[in-house]
Amino acid sequence: MQFTLLTTVAALAFGTHAAVIGRQGSDNPRLAQFRVFSDYGCSNLNEGFFTVDTDQSNKCNNFAPYSGSTPNGYVSIVLQALQPAGEKCKLYLYSDTTCSATETEAALNGCDNASVTQDGASFPTWNSWQLKC
Ligand SMILES: *[C@@H]1O[C@H](CO)[C@@H](O)[C@H](O)[C@H]1NC(C)=O
Numbered sequence: 001m002q003f004t005l006l007t008t009v010a011a012l013a014f015g016t017h018a019a020v021i022g023r024q025g026s027d028n029p030r031l032a033q034f035r036v037f038s039d040y041g042c043s044n045l046n047e048g049f050f051t052v053d054t055d056q057s058n059k060c061n062n063f064a065p066y067s068g069s070t071p072n073g074y075v076s077i078v079l080q081a082l083q084p085a086g087e088k089c090k091l092y093l094y095s096d097t098t099c100s101a102t103e104t105e106a107a108l109n110g111c112d113n114a115s116v117t118q119d120g121a122s123f124p125t126w127n128s129w130q131l132k133c
Pocket of ligand 1: 040041042111112113
């Protein structure tokens with residue numbers, strides 16, 4: 001427990017991306033992986049990938065601690081993989097930090113630009129995500 005906490009704090013201090021947040025194991029199977037970009041089109045300004053383990057599913061995850069150090073925030077995202085344990089899960093992306101605004105279902109291997117429009121307003125970044133299983 002103590003080791004886990006220290007590792008996480010150290011990883012955050014070095015600005016490491018989300019690979020550090022998962023603690024995969026046989027009792028906590030990996031479900032999905034997605035990649036984030038700081039530009040439209042899922043090609044330029046690759047900011048790394050997030051893995052999603054079972055203990056991270058079915059809850060809202062705020063991107064702000066990770067996206068704040070990027071040039072433009074997270075502008076496009078591609079869902080790269082759903083593992084066997086996660087094949088019934090769906091990844092949702094949101095323009096606010098609390099998983100409520102502009103809910104968008106990510107398609108496997110599809111590119112989701114964040115420039116969604118709702119009620120006449122445009123939202124240029126993704127700010128939270130949730131894997132629903
Ligand atoms: C995302 O934006 C890029 C650049 O504007 C565009 O080429 C691409 O078609 C867009 N992708 C989708 C799925 O809308």
